[in-house]
Amino acid sequence: MARDAQAIAGVERLRFFPLAAIAGRGELLVEPGGRELLDLSASWTAAGFGYGNPAIAEAIAAAAATAPGASILSGTHPDAVALAEELLELVPARAPEQPRRVYLGHAGTDANDVALRGCRHATGRPGVLAFEHGYHGGFGAAQGVSGVHVAAGASADPDVVFLPYPDRFRPHTGDAAMVVDDVLERAAAALSRGRIAAVIVEPLQSDGGLIVPPDGFLAGLRALCDEHGSYLIVDEVKVGLGRTGRTHAFEHAGIVPDVVTLGKALGGGVPLSAAIGPADVLDEPTASALMTTIGNPISCAAGRAVLALVRDGAATRNADERGTQLRALLAQYAASGRPGAERVGDVRGLGLSIGVELVVGAGDDAPDAVLTAKAAYRAWELGAVAFPVRGNVLELTPALTISAEAIDRAATILTRAIDDAAAGAVSDEQIAAFQGW
Ligand SMILES: Cc1ncc(COP(=O)(O)O)c(C=O)c1O
Structure with a gap:
């Protein structure tokens, strides 16, 4: 990350947490050191059919x-x-x-x-x-x-x-x-x-x-x-x-x-x-x-x-089914009474283009961009990649080939990340280095 900061131009950075990968496979990215991350962005959808897809490779x-x-x-x-x-x-x-x-x-x-x-x-x-x-x-x-x-x-x-x-x-x-x-x-x-x-x-x-x-x-x-x-x-x-x-x-x-x-x-x-x-x-x-x-x-x-x-057509059908699965799991969380649930203002999307809008909560639907940045950061700490858009919306666009098990894991990580971020697990200093948009 330090060498990246010295070498790569700022005009092409849109960073939210210290993400670095040395390999990728399907919906997974591998960090230096070997930790696997569940990538719920697919590099902003550019890897829509998964990293290292054999037919494409x-x-x-x-x-x-x-x-x-x-x-x-x-x-x-x-x-x-x-x-x-x-x-x-x-x-x-x-x-x-x-x-x-x-x-x-x-x-x-x-x-x-x-x-x-x-x-x-x-x-x-x-x-x-x-x-x-x-x-x-x-x-x-x-x-x-x-x-x-x-x-x-x-x-x-x-x-x-x-x-x-x-x-x-x-x-x-x-x-x-x-x-x-x-x-x-x-x-x-x-x-x-x-x-x-x-x-x-x-x-x-x-x-x-x-x-x-x-x-x-x-x-x-x-x-x-x-x-x-x-x-x-x-x-x-x-x-x-x-x-x-x-x-x-x-x-x-x-x-x-x-x-x-x-x-x-x-x-x-x-x-x-x-x-x-x-x-x-x-x-x-x-x-x-x-x-x-x-x-x-x-x-x-x-x-x-x-x-x-x-x-x-299989990937398109999977996008439909896995998208329905993920939206349902997130909506279930929003209605659950867990610590961060009231911060979910809206869950929406079509197929595997899904947005989770985070708000101030307690009846106030004002956007909470800081919470969103912290939830994205916490998700990375817990092993998933999801980027904020429009300030307070977590964008979920994993590879269309993602499995049902990986979707379950995505929901587990994301909901815990929102709970933790709402409870103060990420400091202002931790996100300060990442300007995002
Ligand atoms: C809807 C839409 N159109 C066009 C673009 C630009 O594509 P690219 O970044 O590949 O130039 C983007 C990139 O985010 C996009 O989301």
């Missing part, structure tokens, strides 16, 4: 040994084309008669950046409608439309309009029943001015606090985009590819987006992302979104191995 090793080039910029290779074709097969088409394309990138950030600039280019409109506390990327246009970054001081995109994301637990209208209608009314007003190229939205807002949108929200946005000739970009980077118990999280809303972005788990631990959308959005201008190692054979082979796991 084999594909990567084979591609590395005989790589047919290192890029698709100026030449193609079979895994890049097949990966793009498989993505076109996996992601439903909004208008089947219109040609679609796939941008292959390195991270959710560039996939969203390309999607946004493509929609702007195709419509000739500058505006983007996005949501407060949303996360679409850490650089460029994707960062400028990310409410999380803008709230933390990053420059907002000059043409972004932010709206509240409908949250029934903390309704911006004061009335949970009104949140969807209010947001859609505001969206209609913004779209009717005719300057909006695209609406970009997470189908379940993750870094914004694991907020599952109420019924009608995404369908309402879909209808408004159609009415006003704007594109609907659904950002599935964190919750796609089976995590919510469906192949695509937008399926829960019964909609089909114009552009879908994928990342994180798509690469099975190596950098890979994709934007899938109309050729009008992703073809022009030629050679305007270049990074040298885009479409490299190693990432593409990993992506194809991941898509085979997605098509198999």
